[in-house]
Amino acid sequence: EVQLVQSGAEVKKPGESLKISCKGSGYTFTNYWIGWVRQMPGKGLEWMGGIYPGDSDIRYSPSFQGQVTISADKSISTAYLLWSSLKASDTAKYYCARHQDSGTYFGAFDIWGQGTMVTVSS
């Protein structure tokens, strides 16, 4: 079964760092772009950026450039989203998702992780 499994919910304080993960299985992880999507409480979906694990090509939305870091470890089929200094406004649910066509980001998201809820509060 093709799936993406994300790490569990996190509660952090402002200024702390955080890395959440997204592990792919059931397919060749290096061949498909992975995107990250933010959903703030009660709000819509926002594309943050994506990575091609095969060569670590990374693209960011201008809205998130410099705010987060996307990476991947292809040896363990896992993508990451990292914050160096969290803010209360980072409170949201974060999804990873796979672009459906091999080797390109010109594809819809066909497989989604279950989401990781990140709560930032003092």
Added chain:
Amino acid sequence: DIQMTQSPSTLSASVGDRVTITCRASQSLSSWLAWYQQKPGKAPKLLIYKASSLESGVPSRFSGSGSGTEFTLTISSLQPDDFATYYCQQYNSYLNTFGQGTKLEIK
């Protein structure tokens, strides 16, 4: 950035109704548009890709149409399971963007 405008924001309908949701893009997308369904607390689910292609396993009452800058999602006969929020997404470039969502409510 390509802006996506969905309408309506909220739609009230009854089981058995035919409903249509519209998504307009600020520039041409060719057919690089997808539709998703999201239920509370769950990840989005892909319904339609390349504007009109039905994702495997999605009921045939869902259909998509359009090209360029105007697209529609149609549900031919609403079922109880269809009450959810729907999003369009353009992927004409690496800089994907989503519409703001349409909440489909029971009348």
